Amino acid sequence: MKPTDVRNPEYYHKVVDCQYACPAHTPVPEYIRLIAAEKYTEAYMINWESNVFPGILGRTCDRPCEPACRRVRVEEEPVAICRLKRVAADQKGEVRQLMPQAPFPKNGKKVALIGGGPASLTVARDLAPLGYEIHLFDEQIAGGGMMRSQIPSFRLPEKVLNEEVDYILDMGIHTQFLTYVSSLREVLAKEYDAVFVGTGAPRGKDLPKLPGRQEGAASIHIGIEWLASVAFEHTKSISKKVIVLGGGNTAMDCCRTARRLGGKSVKVVVRSPFAEMKASPWEKEDAMHEDIEIFDNHVPVSFELKDGVLVGMKFQKVRAVYDEKGKRQLLPTGEPDVFIEADEVLIAIGQQNSFPWIERDLGLDFDEWDMPVVDRKTFQSTHPQVFFGGDAAFGPENVITAVAHGHQAAVSIHLFCQGKNLMDRPDPFTNLVSQKMGIHEWSYDSQIAADHRYLVPQAKKSVTLKDRKQEVELGFEVQTAQKETQRCLNCDVQTVFTEDRCIECDACMDVCPTSCITFTVNEDESQLRKNLLVPAENLTQGLLVSETLKTGRVMVKDEDVCLHCGLCAERCPTSAWDMQRYFYSVTKAYQMPAPFPALKK
Amino acid sequence: MSYLKPLFSHPKLPKNKLGYTLKEYEGSLSTLCAGCGHDSISAAIVRACFELSIEPHLVAKISGIGCSSKTPTYFLGNSHGFNSVHGRMPSVATGANMANRDLVYFGVSGDGDSASIGMGQFVHVIRRNLNMVYVVMNNGCYGLTKGQDSATADQGSKNKSGSINPFQAIDLASMAIELGASFVAQSFSGDKQQLIPLLKAAIKHPGFAFLNVISPCVTFNNNPGSTKSYDYVREHIDATSAKDLVPGKNEIKIKYEAGMSTQVEMHDGSEIQLNKLALDWDPEDRNSAVNALQKARAKDEILTGLLYANTDWNDLHRTLKTTKTPLNQLKENELCPGIKVLNQVNASFR
Numbered sequence: 001m002k003p004t005d006v007r008n009p010e011y012y013h014k015v016v017d018c019q020y021a022c023p024a025h026t027p028v029p030e031y032i033r034l035i036a037a038e039k040y041t042e043a044y045m046i047n048w049e050s051n052v053f054p055g056i057l058g059r060t061c062d063r064p065c066e067p068a069c070r071r072v073r074v075e076e077e078p079v080a081i082c083r084l085k086r087v088a089a090d091q092k093g094e095v096r097q098l099m100p101q102a103p104f105p106k107n108g109k110k111v112a113l114i115g116g117g118p119a120s121l122t123v124a125r126d127l128a129p130l131g132y133e134i135h136l137f138d139e140q141i142a143g144g145g146m147m148r149s150q151i152p153s154f155r156l157p158e159k160v161l162n163e164e165v166d167y168i169l170d171m172g173i174h175t176q177f178l179t180y181v182s183s184l185r186e187v188l189a190k191e192y193d194a195v196f197v198g199t200g201a202p203r204g205k206d207l208p209k210l211p212g213r214q215e216g217a218a219s220i221h222i223g224i225e226w227l228a229s230v231a232f233e234h235t236k237s238i239s240k241k242v243i244v245l246g247g248g249n250t251a252m253d254c255c256r257t258a259r260r261l262g263g264k265s266v267k268v269v270v271r272s273p274f275a276e277m278k279a280s281p282w283e284k285e286d287a288m289h290e291d292i293e294i295f296d297n298h299v300p301v302s303f304e305l306k307d308g309v310l311v312g313m314k315f316q317k318v319r320a321v322y323d324e325k326g327k328r329q330l331l332p333t334g335e336p337d338v339f340i341e342a343d344e345v346l347i348a349i350g351q352q353n354s355f356p357w358i359e360r361d362l363g364l365d366f367d368e369w370d371m372p373v374v375d376r377k378t379f380q381s382t383h384p385q386v387f388f389g390g391d392a393a394f395g396p397e398n399v400i401t402a403v404a405h406g407h408q409a410a411v412s413i414h415l416f417c418q419g420k421n422l423m424d425r426p427d428p429f430t431n432l433v434s435q436k437m438g439i440h441e442w443s444y445d446s447q448i449a450a451d452h453r454y455l456v457p458q459a460k461k462s463v464t465l466k467d468r469k470q471e472v473e474l475g476f477e478v479q480t481a482q483k484e485t486q487r488c489l490n491c492d493v494q495t496v497f498t499e500d501r502c503i504e505c506d507a508c509m510d511v512c513p514t515s516c517i518t519f520t521v522n523e524d525e526s527q528l529r530k531n532l533l534v535p536a537e538n539l540t541q542g543l544l545v546s547e548t549l550k551t552g553r554v555m556v557k558d559e560d561v562c563l564h565c566g567l568c569a570e571r572c573p574t575s576a577w578d579m580q581r582y583f584y585s586v587t588k589a590y591q592m593p594a595p596f597p598a599l600k601k
Numbered sequence: 602m603s604y605l606k607p608l609f610s611h612p613k614l615p616k617n618k619l620g621y622t623l624k625e626y627e628g629s630l631s632t633l634c635a636g637c638g639h640d641s642i643s644a645a646i647v648r649a650c651f652e653l654s655i656e657p658h659l660v661a662k663i664s665g666i667g668c669s670s671k672t673p674t675y676f677l678g679n680s681h682g683f684n685s686v687h688g689r690m691p692s693v694a695t696g697a698n699m700a701n702r703d704l705v706y707f708g709v710s711g712d713g714d715s716a717s718i719g720m721g722q723f724v725h726v727i728r729r730n731l732n733m734v735y736v737v738m739n740n741g742c743y744g745l746t747k748g749q750d751s752a753t754a755d756q757g758s759k760n761k762s763g764s765i766n767p768f769q770a771i772d773l774a775s776m777a778i779e780l781g782a783s784f785v786a787q788s789f790s791g792d793k794q795q796l797i798p799l800l801k802a803a804i805k806h807p808g809f810a811f812l813n814v815i816s817p818c819v820t821f822n823n824n825p826g827s828t829k830s831y832d833y834v835r836e837h838i839d840a841t842s843a844k845d846l847v848p849g850k851n852e853i854k855i856k857y858e859a860g861m862s863t864q865v866e867m868h869d870g871s872e873i874q875l876n877k878l879a880l881d882w883d884p885e886d887r888n889s890a891v892n893a894l895q896k897a898r899a900k901d902e903i904l905t906g907l908l909y910a911n912t913d914w915n916d917l918h919r920t921l922k923t924t925k926t927p928l929n930q931l932k933e934n935e936l937c938p939g940i941k942v943l944n945q946v947n948a949s950f951r
């Protein structure tokens with residue numbers, strides 16, 4: 001196997017599992033260390049720079065980082081990354097002065113943002129400091145998009161949402177709320193230099209053909225529409241018996257909101273097995289904690305009406321069968337259909353994109369699924385001036401993905417407005433610094449805490465079920481947060497190996513608590529993986545392979561379960577191993593080299 | 602500096618026949634200098650005991666004084682240990698072994714502990730063929746007192762302060778063979794491939810097994826001009842054989858070319874299979890072993906591997922015809938068989 005090229009910024013980035021898994025590549029261990037050092041403001045700013053909405057995401061993020069956390073591979077639970085982010089947001093000091101300060105000198109370019117959700121707001125934040133004149137259009141009364149209309153207040157208090165939306169809008173963004181854009185042609189006619197579409201996936205899926213759907217329409221609601229109507233206070237109550245169809249996070253938000261608006265018997269009914277429901281495990285737990293029953297393996301058959309009034313629904317019981325390829329099929333079990341009583345039904349079975357306002361003769365291509373053709377790297381559509389991001393680009397995802405899209409779309413728009421090649425994208429910012437403070441001293445906490453994950457306290461159910469706006473999760477107390485930070489393995493503190501210093505004493509191999517290091521004869525990768533002290537079977541994790549050493553062997557380190565405890569470097573007599581902190585940051589538009597020299601006159 | 606090992610281990614760490622992983626055989630985190638050869642030997646002992654599926658509570662580690670004698674803290678943390686007086690490890694090991702023959706005895710010593718202050722004890726434990734593994738972690742210097750030349754430092758070797766050793770070295774391996782040790786091997790801390798099978802064979806050997814392991818002192822004796830540095834040893838090493846311990850007779854043996862392979866049989870049915878590298882050498886012939894050592898020395902080479910083995914000699918228990926039951930398991934009726942037996946014994950002296 002060839003020696004590992006650690007000069008490729010992606011090698012060490014991949015070792016930082018949480019950061020690598022995060023769509024926006026937020027430097028997670030870096031901000032967790034700052035929280036441990038009680039530098040909450042700095043921790044917040046690291047987040048804000050990367051994911052724009054730390055307070056919001058610290059409560060509502062889908063947390064792709066947590067299943068990726070290395071801790072899962074050596075014990076059971078990941079570090080509570082998301083909830084630590086919230087601690088940074090809750091405990092921070094004054095942050096406004098640390099953000100780019102409006103007003104910004106104008107560069108003469110105008111950008112329209114359609115939709116006021118996380119993707120558009122990210123583009124706004126990244127472009128405003130560069131002097132772009134930004135016009136943001138949204139049909140709602142305020143910015144935030146689905147974060148405002150779909151995420152209930154008991155998960156995301158309005159205050160937190162407003163604060164982080166306002167940080168951006170206060171950068172001199174021209175907002176036009178309560179404005180539904182009905183024609184892209186009209187927008188393009190207004191001489192914008194670029195248009196960004198961040199309109200989300202605004203249409204909730206329905207069950208139009210299910211018997212009784214038309215007749216019972218008054219008692220049947222589309223989940224996201226109903227949630228929006230609750231958020232904007234058009235809907236203030238619901239009947240006692242409620243069925244929620246669907247197994248995603250929207251279904252969980254629907255059922256929990258229904259409990260707060262008067263639903264006594266709220267049941268979630270889902271086609272798939274419980275374990276395969278799309279909702280995050282913690283969302284399911286929270287729902288069940290609020291006395292919501294979940295019926296899995298039930299396929300809706302009909303809405304049942306009596307005297308023209310909805311009385312419940314019929315379901316067919318199924319079981320999941322998998323073929324060799326793991327593809328699932330739901331087969332009827334043959335048991336009689338189940339009737340479940342209900343006065344109202346909320347349909348939360350998924351969302352779709354919808355672009356009725358985009359004319360199809362503008363040169364903006366749509367594919368066979370009626371989705372715009374968008375470049376995965378540049379987020380440019382086939383109309384060079386029009387960019388997409390968030391759920392509008394490739395279908396429903398999540399907030400953090402929308403933010404990541406926004407950053408890249410902003411870079412593209414900035415390049416586009418300068419007439420540059422969109423594929424010529426800025427490299428990430430990287431920095432590798434030794435953490436050595438003395439012979440055996442490191443500037444990070446190298447000890448490995450064996451603590452299990454700490455629980456986030458919740459408000460009492462008797463309180464939360466009475467008040468829709470009472471936040472359920474109370475956030476970590478500072479002392480608990482401090483303990484939780486110690487569970488982080490500091491995966492960004494890299495084990496850097498320097499071949500020509502190694503005397504092959506094997507001390508590192510002997511001391512490594514997780515048997516990651518092997519000195520052996522070089523082979524091709526598949527053979528080498530087998531030859532290690534413990535075979536490296538996790539193929540998603542890289543091998544750090546050295547140049548050939550004096551005795552003809554190579555050093556091979558399996559990155560899989562390295563604890564970054566620094567013992568290899570402590571036991572190394574020649575400092576051939578060193579612990580070096582790797583900082584990786586995706587370059588945002590406003591961090592790119594100074595643009596528009598001509599306009600600076 | 603870290604004083605504690607993380608509790609986590611590799612989730613796929615292999616298990617031995619007892620269901621234990623290597624972790625169960627490890628000790629505390631070493632406080633020796635980073636890169637010390639002794640730590641490698643500790644790691645080799647851990648692996649040898651793991652691979653032989655020895656129950657950790659059936660091992661006793663006994664040591665004297667010195668860097669080497671600190672190491673029992675760093676391996677086999679679940680075994681018995683006795684850190685004794687300087688150079689007196691053999692006496693304590695003899696006493697322990699006499700009291701309980703069921704344990705595996707690891708005597709850990711250094712070049713100072715064995716070749717200087719403990720020489721008298723070293724000589725006599727060999728004479729008695731006590732069933733134990735006697736490991737000398739030999740770094741040719743007194744590492745604990747800042748690296749003065751020890752009795753095993755080679756003549757002409759340069760120490761870290763630049764002075765040349767004017768005295769002849771004591772060759773512990775030759776001496777052990779000469780004194781009648783029944784198993785003598787030599788190895789290098791930086792070569793676990795060789796060291797681990799040797800340790801396993803030594804554990805299996807029914808008698809006194811002596812291992813002289815060259816173990817560089819990274820702090821005081823790893824300088825150019827030293828004959829016990831990593832670089833020097835690697836350049837001058839000459840192995841007698843490539844070897845493997847085959848635990849049972851029925852197991853598949855590695856096939857070597859005719860005339861190149863030889864076996865040393867152990868009493869429990871296992872055998873050491875050797876791929877001979879030195880053709881005129883026979884591990885069961887003392888003369889050829891001594892000759893091989895002398896020839897290697899004349900060529901400035903360090904002969905490593907199994908040098909000599911004799912499994913026929915009686916160990917101390919057999920010589921003294923001691924009871925097979927450990928003393929702590931003897932009941933009152935066995936220890937005090939009554940007036941009738943006493944009278945018989947007394948009568949035998951009349």
